[in-house]
Amino acid sequence: MGYDLVLNRRLWGDVVLMLDYSFYKIKDYIASNSQYARYSGSSAGNLRYSDYKINLDEVYRQGLEINLAGHLSKDLSFYLTYAWQDFENQGHEPAGTTELDDRARNRVTAGLRYHLLTRTALKLDYAFQDKKTIEESELIDDSDPDNPIYSWRRHDNPAYHSFNLGVEQTLCKAWGPVQDAKIEFYIKNLFDEDYCDARGYPATDRTFGTTLSFRM
Secondary structure, eight states: OEEEEEEEEEEETTEEEEEEEEEEEEEEEEEEOGGGOSOOSGGGGGGTTTTSEEEEEEEEEEEEEEEEEEESSSSEEEEEEEEEEEEEESSOOTHHHHTGGGSOOEEEEEEEEEEEETTEEEEEEEEEEOOEEEEEEEEEEOSSTTSOEEEEEEEEEOOEEEEEEEEEEEEEEEETTEEEEEEEEEEESTTOOOOBOTTSSBOOOSEEEEEEEEEO
8 A cells, every 4th residue: 555645846947846755555575584584504405595585564665755857047957856765664573673774765866967059068967875785696506496505695885976977969950860969978987986786786987988879
């Protein structure tokens, strides 16, 4: 069962604000139980890893999302998003405390677009994510269907800030079958921040590159 309360409002010009509050009541929420698993050793036989995931009887999730976007001037546009979430276990399972705290509570994204020239735009993007813990499993050996071997990893991903910078040049609006041809030069992870991707692997370092896009 879930509820969403959404408010959309144009503030001025084309600047639009969207607020979304959500509340979800989740039955049988799937959670990691690896810290409290009883069947983790090879002596567990067919039950090995059977309690690495459990169902929490009931979990409440609250969320808030804010989106603000539009033009500050003819040549300058922006976007800003903020998302918050909180999980609360309604039962007494130990994993309901530690697992639900592993989620990132806060996320922020923001960006600016400035048209330096008619066909030249400067782009700046920013992202922030709160600390979270990532748990991943990988099947190592399934030669014995009754006793597969897994590798489990838990990784604490600290809060991080990331910036991307780019210059986009419009080459042509229409040229034969080609439309909206653009080339972009970019720097991702501008300040070479250390953080991990969604699977817990180190994210890409500072990267320089270019992309060409068009429609036909």
